[in-house]
Amino acid sequence: MSISQSGSFAQHAFAADSVCAEVKIEIAQELTLERQAFDAHMRINNGLSNITLEDVDIDVSFSDETGNVVHASFDPNDTAALFFIKIDSMDNITNVNGSGKVDPATSADIHWLIIPAPGASNGVPQGTLYYVGATLKYTIGGEEHTTEVTPDYIFVKPMPELVLDYFLPSEVFGDDAFTDEIEPPIPYTLGVRIGNNGLGTAKQVKINSAQPKITENKQGLLIGFAIDGCEVNDVLTKNTLLADFGNIAPNKASVARWIMHCTISGKFVDFKADFSHSDELGGEQI
CATH class of the missing domain: 2.60.40.1230 (Gamma-adaptin ear (GAE) domain)
Known part of the structure; x- marks a missing residue:
């Protein structure tokens, strides 16, 4: 052979x-x-x-x-x-x-x-x-x-084994639609921690987070999200929901957070995100 x-x-x-x-x-x-x-x-x-x-x-x-x-x-x-x-x-x-x-x-x-x-x-x-x-x-x-x-x-x-933990407030605060006064939005943080529990290095790790959905908008008011800042491992990056973590070594972790605000107060009901990484042999793991 x-x-x-x-x-x-x-x-x-x-x-x-x-x-x-x-x-x-x-x-x-x-x-x-x-x-x-x-x-x-x-x-x-x-x-x-x-x-x-x-x-x-x-x-x-x-x-x-x-x-x-x-x-x-x-x-x-x-x-x-x-x-x-x-x-x-x-x-x-x-x-x-x-x-x-x-x-x-x-x-x-x-x-x-x-x-x-x-x-x-x-x-x-x-x-x-x-x-x-x-x-x-x-x-x-x-x-x-x-x-x-x-x-x-x-x-x-060995292969990497990635575990993701998201941190998101249940409520966000912006303008109260039930008052005449326009309240300023209060920034909130969307955070994620990626831990590699495997014995192989995860290479070129990226997370593409989806826009969160918000409820309690029975009046059909216009709701907008904005990204005020993004950090990966305490380093400022582009203001985008796509975060590039680079390589994550075995038994190590990386963190990212997005500073965001919403124009209307409400509660989160759904959130989805995809992540991918490349292995040593080429190609992408999703």
Whole structure:
């Protein structure tokens, strides 16, 4: 097995003058994160022009740095598994559980989706090393052959675990619609604390808060919100509901607050916000 962009390991089914089957398996990355899937691809080339490879059975195996077998499961509810695996696609083969066939002079491609379970990194910031290999079994004319595909490695790093706490007053005070006098608005604070309870760094964390809704406006009066200031970790930023927290290290927290006012007094009844962060492998987690 080869894990990396440097190529794949090819192993002949048996050491004869002609090659019966050539097996290639590769994982196109050397690093993954807990709960983030990666693709494992196996190609079986049947080099025989008139013989079918039958009863194809493939067992993908996992082991740790010391060679101990690591439990992987096709059952997403298996709480003992460190890796979850499922077949993502198959071309030129319909089964790899003992009844698959590879026609003569044909290549079969199998893709597995593999997901490291939470805790698979063992909390090691630089990642925990695992080996991924496979055993291929098939028959030719009723005779069974077995190929052990050489394992290669992959590192699993910990994921961040973000917890958000919002702080918002239940009432805001501005002009009282039931009096003739126009009362000035009283500023209030909308605050948020983001804690990273995981062992991985959350990168490029951003929060895009929605405008709060206000009730007790039966007269249909015009209500307006305004942002008077915004701070992230006590540093003034742009007056916008989009707050950029940057990176949040493991077991650390960041805070932001928006100083706002409302033209009419009332009570908050609903509030929604979205947050996102980028992981080390690229892309955005929402």
